[in-house]
Amino acid sequence: MRIESHWRILKKDYSSRFVRPRLDVLCYIVITGLVRSRIHLQRQVQLGREKPSSYKDFVQLWRKCAEAVDNSAILKRAEIYHTDKDRWVCSCSSFVLSHVWHIIGTQYR
Known part of the structure; x- marks a missing residue:
């Protein structure tokens, strides 16, 4: 080719x-x-x-994959981990190690 x-x-x-x-x-x-x-x-x-x-191809593929992640995937993740932004708690295992970033990350999604 x-x-x-x-x-x-x-x-x-x-x-x-x-x-x-x-x-x-x-x-x-x-x-x-x-x-x-x-x-x-x-x-x-x-x-x-x-x-x-190859940058243009990469950007097109990146945007296509970003569109594939919709709100249902984000809501499903919130249901699994039971993230509560108001009380700053979460049920996932990484919350113990980096609780501040884990909760703040949900604020900006």
């Missing part, structure tokens, strides 16, 4: 003037054009000026 993508970029952007370039011309195009642009893109990503190409 990635090889086909590289070939598509190479044929479309860099060797569109050549119908069947010779191997030395193709190597020259790869070294002078494609590699330089990829190094430039990598530097932009490392410096934080550009987002990686």
Whole structure:
């Protein structure tokens, strides 16, 4: 899949003037054009000026999963743990170790 993508970029952007370039011309195009642009893109990503190409896919998947969690799941969790915001108590096992964060976390959901 990635090889086909590289070939598509190479044929479309860099060797569109050549119908069947010779191997030395193709190597020259790869070294002078494609590699330089990829190094430039990598530097932009490392410096934080550009987002990686996989970032958009990750964000879409994250939003899709966030929409999958609806209010029924949150209400079910509240019924299981019996969290009471007014009295600051909860029946889960982590309440003993971190009771402040556990109750405050329910305030902002």
